[in-house]
Every structure is written in C-alpha cells, then in structure tokens.
Amino acid sequence: MTSMDMETGAPGDERLDPLAVAERWVDEGRSVAVATVIETWGSAPRPVGSHLVIDGEGNFSGSVSGGCVEGAVIAEASEVISAGAPRMLEFGVADETAWRVGLSCGGRIRVYLERVG
C-alpha cells in the first residue's frame, strides 16, 4: 500500500498534482512534456515515479529533484517538445562532470523525458 502514496496517489489538490496540471495544459492546447524519475542511486531527493511537467513556454509544475536539476530538464523539454522523441537524462555528481548541473546530495538519478500527445 506504499505509495498508495501520498506522492503519486489520487490528486488531492489538483493544482499541485503534476499529472493533473499536464492534463489541464493539454486541454488548453499547450504543448507539454512529462519528466519522470525512473531510477535513483544513493541519496536522491525525490523517489522513483516523481514527475515534473513542462509546457512549451517553460512553465513547470512538480519536481524530479530538490530544485537541483530542474533547470536542465526544462531546457531539454523544449527540444523534446519540438523533436517529439523521448530522451533519457542522467544527473549525478562525478568529478569530470562537476561543472555541470548535479545533485549536491551526492546521489544519481535517471529521468525519462517525453512529449505528451
């Protein structure tokens, strides 16, 4: 019954529910991408299954981290929205990539980014 989750369960407050927000945006005719945490290693701020949704203007709702990598996901989203094909993104802390965005908690996450529609 876990994640009968207070995270991914029925949308309580739909304004804060990323998938409900995505549906509303689609109904409004906006282009939308959904990012989903699909794997985590070590200390990760958001559990597997968490969503960030992004529209074509860069508006977003939800989170895939504690605010560490959202900017990078949002930037990729505009390309996924125009290109159509889904992408796999990976974020973590590694010496050679330390200059890039990463997770200060030291964990690693894999995020699947796809267009809706």
Added chain:
Amino acid sequence: MDAELLKGLNAARRNRQAAVLVTDLATGEGRLVMKGDVAPSDPVLAEAVAKAFVTGKSGVVEAGESRLFLNVHLPAPRMVIIGAVHISQALAPMAAMTGFDVRLIDPRTAFATEERFAGIDLRAEWPEEALADRPIDAYTALVAVTHDPKIDDWPLVSALKAGAFYVGALGSRKTHARRVERLTEAGLSAEQIGRIAAPIGLDIGAQSPQEIAVAILAQAVAALRKPADAAGA
C-alpha cells in the same frame, strides 16, 4: 505519452482505482494496467505488475527485449475516525498533516461540534449515513474510538469486510472480548476479527489523549508502509 493515456490515468487516480502505467523506454509507448484487469501476457511483466500493486514501488523491469518503466499509482490513504472524542481532537489534525484524507464521524451532536474540530471534515451522523458517499475501501484506515457498540460496530464490520489496511478499536480487554463475541455473531471470521488492533495503538506507554493519538497514528502508518508486520496479529 499519449494524451488519452494521461487522461485515463488521471481518471483512474480520481476514482481511487489502483493503476500501473507501463512505458516502453525504447519506443515511448505506454499502456495502463488497472488493478483487477487481466494480467499482461508477458509472464515477467505480469509478475512485476502484480508485485507493483502490492509494494507500491515504481521501477524499471527488463522483460524479454524490452526495458519497461512501471509507474504505480495507488490511491491516497484515507482515515475514517469514528468518535469525536478527546483523542480525535489530537488525532484528526495530526493525521491530516501526515497526509491522510481524514473524515471524522460521530452521531452525538454534543461531541461533533465545529468548535472542537475546526477545519476537519466532520459528520454529525450515524456512520452508515456519513459513509454512504464514500464507502470504506482497502486504502482506508478505520479508527473506532467511541467504544459504544451502537456507533463502532457497523463501521468495524464494514472495514473488515472491505479489507481496510488498518482497523483499530479503542477499549479495554473486557470491552474488546465482548466486541469479538458480537462480531463473531455478525458472521465475521476469527481471522477477520484478528485484524483489529486492540488495544489500539503502538505500545509506547501513551497516557494522555494526545499521546494515544500518536500511538494510533504511528500504528496506522506502519500498517500502510510495512503491511507485512501489520498490527492486530
């Protein structure tokens, strides 16, 4: 993700139907599997989906050539509290803060007052009436704290029959022994009755109503998060 798939998923979540969204990570193709649906034909996937419904854990599964992501959506937990008593004044707001969708029921209008329970979904009705629009389901914790059989028994029976994930009832051992007799007469099995957490709450030596509320809430969370060692055994 197909827009219709997104709508279907959200509809299931609004209807409190457990659902798994299966996404093929190579093609991006998705499908929705509802709890109770015919299992997927791929045995590996079927087993993974069945497991996901039990554990609530989302994750990646390798099935044959495909890498699939299973995102599990289980309904948010509810807590139905029978009895607008002193314990409930602490329990209802604490449970709401913890993430439970709380409804408090007591037909005794002297107890069920807005002043005592500001901001809580409070029903000064008999449980049968107060639960007519939202019956107890598997994703509900039932906490019965009036120790009045006229008020507590119907929701207890209803919760045990529905397989509520947590069923707790306040009362001394004597009170509970009489309750067991009544529920047995009502046709419940010993196994069903054995699921009732009584005396209610984790044994933390709670004395005040607030402390008892902590003990009950902790026991309900344990039943939610660690169903294998659920209380009432």
